[in-house]
Amino acid sequence: MRSRIYGTTTLAFVAIATVASWISTSAQEDEKAIRNSESRASANASAFVFPRIKDHGKVVRLPSAAEQPRNxxxxxxxxxxxxxxEAMNPAVEKVARFVNIYAGAGDKPADVSITVILHGDATLTALGAEAYATKFGLDGNPNLPLFRKLKEAGVELLVCGQAISHKGISLDDIAVDVKVAVSALTVNVNRQSDGYAFVPLH
Structure with a gap:
């Protein structure tokens, strides 16, 4: 009887020790995975570059990746x-990333033509500093510095003329780096007729 109890007790201790060892190993593996993840995140962050538009639209160079940017x-x-x-429109920031992808995210720079048409909720993004300040009670339009950088990089910036008219905005209120188009419709149709890929940021 005692032998049977002893054997049962021994098995119980072995089972407990096994479970404890498994928990310890699992915890160590989890901690190692977290450290590796943090290390990769840190490495990725340090790899971000701004090939064309400085301080906006950060990218990582992937010279060996599939589907490289095409001239x-x-x-x-x-x-x-x-x-x-009070903040920069995130979609405008994303356009900067598009520019940087073609400028230096691949194995070599690739020429790209980019047209941006602002309308809908993005219409007021096109206001000049004074009109924007009056509209929102701010010091100016936070998008204007990036508009200038995009224009210098060859990006065409347009705003829908129908949208600004419906919102009661004067043509004179539009930022100098943004052109007024007859409509967003005509821009989209014309550019797609010219072979442009349509990329919506809605």
Whole structure:
């Protein structure tokens, strides 16, 4: 009887020790995975570059990845997304990333033509500093510095003339780096007829 109890007790201790060992090993593996993840995140963050538009639209160089940027690419970016008036429109920041992808995210730089049409909730993004300040009670339009950088990089910036008219905005209120188009419709149709890829940011 005692032998049977002793054997049962021994098995119980072995089982407990096994479970404890498994828990300890699992915890160590989890901790190692977290450290590796943090290390990869840190490495990725340090690898971000700004090949063309400085301080905006960060990218990582992937010279061996599939589907490299092609010379002669043409993109029509249809922007209707808005955002907080006091901050830069995230869609405009994304356009900077498009520029940087073609400028240096691949194995070599690739020429790209980019047209941006602002309408819908993004219409007011196109206001000049004074008009923007009056509209929102701010010091100016936080999008203007990036508009200038995008224009210098060859990006065509347009705003829908129908949208600004419906919102009661004067042509004179539009930022100098943004052109007024007859409509977003005509921009999208014309550019796609010219072979531009349609990329919506809504």
């Amino acid at each position: 002669g690419s043409k993109i029509c970016v249809d922007v209707t997304a808005g955002g907080p008036a």
